[in-house]
Amino acid sequence: MSKKILVVVEHEEGKIRRGSLEALAAARQLAEAWGGQVIGAVAADQATSLAEEFARRGADQVVALEHPALARYTPDGYRQAIAGLIEEIAPEWVLMAHTYLAQDMLPLVSAASGAPVLSDCVGVEIDGERAVFLRQPYDAKFVARTVDNGPAPHFATLQSGAFPADDLPENHGGTVSTHAVEIDAAALRREVLEVREVGDRTVDLSASEVVVAGGRGLGSKEKFDELVGSLAQALGAAIGASRPVVDSEWLPHAHQIGSSGQAITPKLYVALGISGAIQHVVGIRGAQCIVAINRDKEAPIFNEATYGIVGDVAEVVPALVAAIEEARAQ
Amino acid sequence: MKILVCIKQVPDKDARLVLDDAGRGIVQADLNWEVNESDRYAVETGLRLKQTLGQGEVVVCTLGPDRARKALNTALAMGADRGIHLSDPDYRGGDPMTVARVLAAVARSEQAELVLCGTRSDDEGYGQTPILLAGLLDRPAVFLTMGVEVQDGSLKVIRELEAGRQEESIVPLPAVLAIQSGIYEVRYTSLKGIMAAKRKKVTQPTPTELGLSSDQIGGTGQRIEVLSMAPPEAGGHCEFIEADKPDVAARELVEKLRREAKVI
Ligand SMILES: Cc1cc2nc3c(=O)[nH]c(=O)nc-3n(C[C@H](O)[C@H](O)[C@H](O)COP(=O)(O)OP(=O)(O)OC[C@H]3O[C@@H](n4cnc5c(N)ncnc54)[C@H](O)[C@@H]3O)c2cc1C
Ligand SMILES: Nc1ncnc2c1ncn2[C@@H]1O[C@H](COP(=O)(O)O)[C@@H](O)[C@H]1O
Numbered sequence: 001m002s003k004k005i006l007v008v009v010e011h012e013e014g015k016i017r018r019g020s021l022e023a024l025a026a027a028r029q030l031a032e033a034w035g036g037q038v039i040g041a042v043a044a045d046q047a048t049s050l051a052e053e054f055a056r057r058g059a060d061q062v063v064a065l066e067h068p069a070l071a072r073y074t075p076d077g078y079r080q081a082i083a084g085l086i087e088e089i090a091p092e093w094v095l096m097a098h099t100y101l102a103q104d105m106l107p108l109v110s111a112a113s114g115a116p117v118l119s120d121c122v123g124v125e126i127d128g129e130r131a132v133f134l135r136q137p138y139d140a141k142f143v144a145r146t147v148d149n150g151p152a153p154h155f156a157t158l159q160s161g162a163f164p165a166d167d168l169p170e171n172h173g174g175t176v177s178t179h180a181v182e183i184d185a186a187a188l189r190r191e192v193l194e195v196r197e198v199g200d201r202t203v204d205l206s207a208s209e210v211v212v213a214g215g216r217g218l219g220s221k222e223k224f225d226e227l228v229g230s231l232a233q234a235l236g237a238a239i240g241a242s243r244p245v246v247d248s249e250w251l252p253h254a255h256q257i258g259s260s261g262q263a264i265t266p267k268l269y270v271a272l273g274i275s276g277a278i279q280h281v282v283g284i285r286g287a288q289c290i291v292a293i294n295r296d297k298e299a300p301i302f303n304e305a306t307y308g309i310v311g312d313v314a315e316v317v318p319a320l321v322a323a324i325e326e327a328r329a330q
Numbered sequence: 331m332k333i334l335v336c337i338k339q340v341p342d343k344d345a346r347l348v349l350d351d352a353g354r355g356i357v358q359a360d361l362n363w364e365v366n367e368s369d370r371y372a373v374e375t376g377l378r379l380k381q382t383l384g385q386g387e388v389v390v391c392t393l394g395p396d397r398a399r400k401a402l403n404t405a406l407a408m409g410a411d412r413g414i415h416l417s418d419p420d421y422r423g424g425d426p427m428t429v430a431r432v433l434a435a436v437a438r439s440e441q442a443e444l445v446l447c448g449t450r451s452d453d454e455g456y457g458q459t460p461i462l463l464a465g466l467l468d469r470p471a472v473f474l475t476m477g478v479e480v481q482d483g484s485l486k487v488i489r490e491l492e493a494g495r496q497e498e499s500i501v502p503l504p505a506v507l508a509i510q511s512g513i514y515e516v517r518y519t520s521l522k523g524i525m526a527a528k529r530k531k532v533t534q535p536t537p538t539e540l541g542l543s544s545d546q547i548g549g550t551g552q553r554i555e556v557l558s559m560a561p562p563e564a565g566g567h568c569e570f571i572e573a574d575k576p577d578v579a580a581r582e583l584v585e586k587l588r589r590e591a592k593v594i
Contacts, residue, residue, distance in 0.1 A: 075471070100492055103449075104473040107426075107458040111465025116427040116554055117458050132557060137454045138347055138356070142559045150553035189470035191500045193486075198494045210594070216343070235594060244367075247512035259492055268593040289591045291583065292568070303566035307586060309579050310570065319580035324594070327584050 003036035006091035006153075007059065008082055010101055011042065011050050016057075019097025019158070021165035024058050026124060026158050027095050028168075033126040037061065039089060040174075043081045045071035048178055055174030064178040069185060075105040076188045081181045083109050091153050093131065098157035110155040118146055118156040120278075131156075139277060140300045160282055203254035205238050210268045211287075213240030213257055215280075217273020217294065217313060221250040227317040228272060234324040240264065242274045258283040272313045276301025293317070331386040331480070331503075333376045334442035335410065336433050336460075337369035339394050339401035340453040354556050365401045368448030372509040373405045374516045375478060376446050383480060387411045391436055393421050393429055399532070406527035407519035413532035414440075420537050423549030430462035432547055435540040437467060444485075445506045449474055460508035471506040472499070476513050 005027040009020045027038045040054040040062035047064035055062045065081040078101075086094065086109065094109070096102040098120045110117050123134035125145070133156050135144045148154040205211055212235060214228035224245065232239045240257045241250070257264055258280040265286035272293050274280060281304055284290060292305035293316050302308045309316055341347065342362035350357050365373075376388040390405040392398045393416035402413040416432055437445050445467075447460035464471030476496060477488030489497045490510050537544055544550055571586070573579035587594045 100474060100490070103457055104461065104471075104489070107461035108465040108471070111427070111430070111462045114427060114553075116425045116456070116462065118554065119456050119458055135455070136562070137559070138341075139452060139455070140562065141347055142349070142356075143562045144559045145557040147555050147557060148553050149555050189502055190472070193498045193500065195491065195495060195497045198496055201494075243512065249515060253494075260490055261494065263493075268587065268591075289587070289593045291587070297570075298561065300562070302568045302570075303562075303564065305566065305568040306591065307583055308568045308570045309583060310572075311576060311579070315576045316580065319576035320583065322577065323580040323584040326581070327588065 003031070003034045003092040004039055004089055005030050005036055006039050006041060006086065006089065006094045008094065008096045008102075008106070009040055009042045009050065009054055010097060010099060011044065014050070016050060016053060017097065017099070018165065019099055019160055020054075021057060021168060022160070022163040023095045023097050023158050024054070025165045025168055026163040027093070028058055029124060029163075030093060030126070030131055031060075034129070036092070038174075039063065039091065041065055041082060041085050043070045043078055048176065051176045051178075055176050056170065056172055058168045058172045059174045060172075061174055062176050064176060065181045066178060067181050067183045069183045069188060070181075072192060073101060074188050074190050074192065075108055076190065077183055078105050079108045080183050080187065083112060084181055085179075086153055094153050094155045096157050098159050102157050106155060106157065113153065115148065115150055115153065115155055118148055118154070120159050121156050122159045122162040139275060141298060159278060161285075198253065201254060202252070203238070205240055205255070205257065205262050205264045205266075208238035208264065208266050210235050210237035210270075211240045211257075211264055211266045212237040212270045212272065213242065213274060214245060214272045214313075215242035215274030216244040217275075218245070219273075221248070223314070224250050227313055230321050231270065231272070231317050234321045235268070235270070237268075237270070242277075242280050271301050271305070272317060274301055275299050276304055331379070331383055331444060332440060332442045333379060333386060333388050333444045333446060334437055334440055335369075335372050335376045335388060335390045335405065336445065336447045337373065337390060337392050337401055337405055338366045338448070338451045338453075339363045339392060339398040340366045340451055343452070349559060349561075353558050353560065355559065363397055363400065365404050366448050366451050366453075368450060368509060368511045370516045371511050371513050372446040372448050373408055373410060374514050375475075375507075375509050377409045377517070378514060379444070379478065379480065389414060389440060389442065391433065392416065393432055395422065402532055403527050404519060406530045406532075407523040408517055409523060410530075412530055415532055415534045417534050418536050420544045420548050420550075423552060424547060425552040425554035426456045426459045426462055427553060428547045428551040430459050430466055431551070432537075432540070432542060433459070433463050434466040435542050436535070437463070439535070439540055443504045445469075447506065447508050449508045449510050460506055464506040467504075467506065469504050469506050470501045471508065472501060473508045474510040475507045476510050478507060
């Protein structure tokens, strides 16, 4: 029997999210290595047109899982719809983008069969009948080759950007079927009251040409203000921050850059004492030139950087401010 | 309300990590350890809920070797009432599923109405134990909780969404919440708290006492296997500016930003 790879599609405002297309690209890799089949699942009140799109983009078969209760995401609604489909088709692998929704819901599904999730994977190697997924433990200081030795179904989520979706077909010609799923309304335990923007939108970094951001490596609010502040002033830059800086209340949330903050596209981005976690990096990938200053040469931020200086911010930043002023004076 | 808070001890953020000889993990000797970042926020959340409700008990629980006792002590010094140290060798090793099985057994035996976890352990970074736990307990859960209030016997919960949005919802008790870093300011441990922690009770239930068979937990029960681990290959194209003195490096960088990248 040919192996089935199930991709659970995430969508927002009638559009398939990019991460789900990346999951499709990963699923195609597995399916092609094994002569298997990629099956998509779209849960919604009306899922057919999204299912058709996913079938065009490379799924061999897409199941539109429809029920009025699936009009908006709830973990229990999705769990019931997807668990039912998994039982029906018995996939070898279940793949999703590593998004907030996947993390909120997929382990509920996997726990039912005693399976953990190979989460936040950045690559895959095919080793005969098994898939070896690459993860990045210890804040991406290492890459771990990881397998699930249990019985199928296996579960994995994929890091944003790790499986480029650029080469997906436009007209794959997969088939679509619509399932009216049964959902036990009494089992929808999370009652969503509202979805809203977080209040603080007072700082818009998206328009800034130069952004200087500081991270936990600054050590204290005082050092942050002094060092990030002086460099930002010298460069005429806006000030950004990594999440721990905001969590520690050195700066308001409006300055946060990353998956739970802002995405920026400046000409120049300077990261001071920021390690370069993926949740931060997704917010700076649009920057034209990235400078990183960090005392740890292995920090992942250097993989994103155009220029790097390995050193202590307390020494490098004042020198940089002086050098900028010197250059200006010439 | 009885609140169970699950915390993990992880290497200090600035620890120099070295691969072990087998190349499948890190050398644990000589490291400094701390309570996982989001778990500190989970402890804080439990303490605040108890304070607001004016009653209840905050029980803090960790699965880990002897050294993990220190993580419990930190939480007890913050104000948790009692500790559970899952230190039996049979618990060791494992993956998020085997850990969730043990934590589920603790939640059941404690009859905890609310289980609080962090969102992600900063060492292995799986980010799934709380939701697996909710699945095993058949309880509702919220990942990335950024606010919680008890309201008429239910929870009003704020969940963080991507791109600066939030979802507010009502979730019935009993429930599991994964607390996101930044929800509240985490209190410091006072000297008084540290002294008081010494008198607080810490139990060490065995798998048998929790009704767990050894083939479901720890290294025997695990499904996830790390075949090998290595430092990442430098993926980028970063040009390192190497100079002995900061002012030399700084001048060189400014020069490059002006002439090469033309961004200042
Ligand atoms: C769901 C979720 C959403 C998230 N959203 C975001 C987000 O939107 N934005 C975000 O930034 N993070 C986010 N995070 C957190 C993210 O995973 C990282 O924890 C965070 O980005 C780390 O911040 P940091 O680099 O400042 O701190 P650390 O990772 O602690 O890094 C500090 C760095 O400073 C260096 N350093 C220390 N001292 C010095 C010195 N004296 N001189 C020079 N360098 C020094 C260290 O070498 C280290 O590299 C999110 C996490 C989760 C789970
Ligand atoms: N060994 C452990 N002991 C207690 N709690 C844990 C343990 N491992 C994970 N957890 C909890 O589960 C959360 C997520 O962990 P993980 O799924 O490993 O990223 C952590 O923030 C803890 O609250």
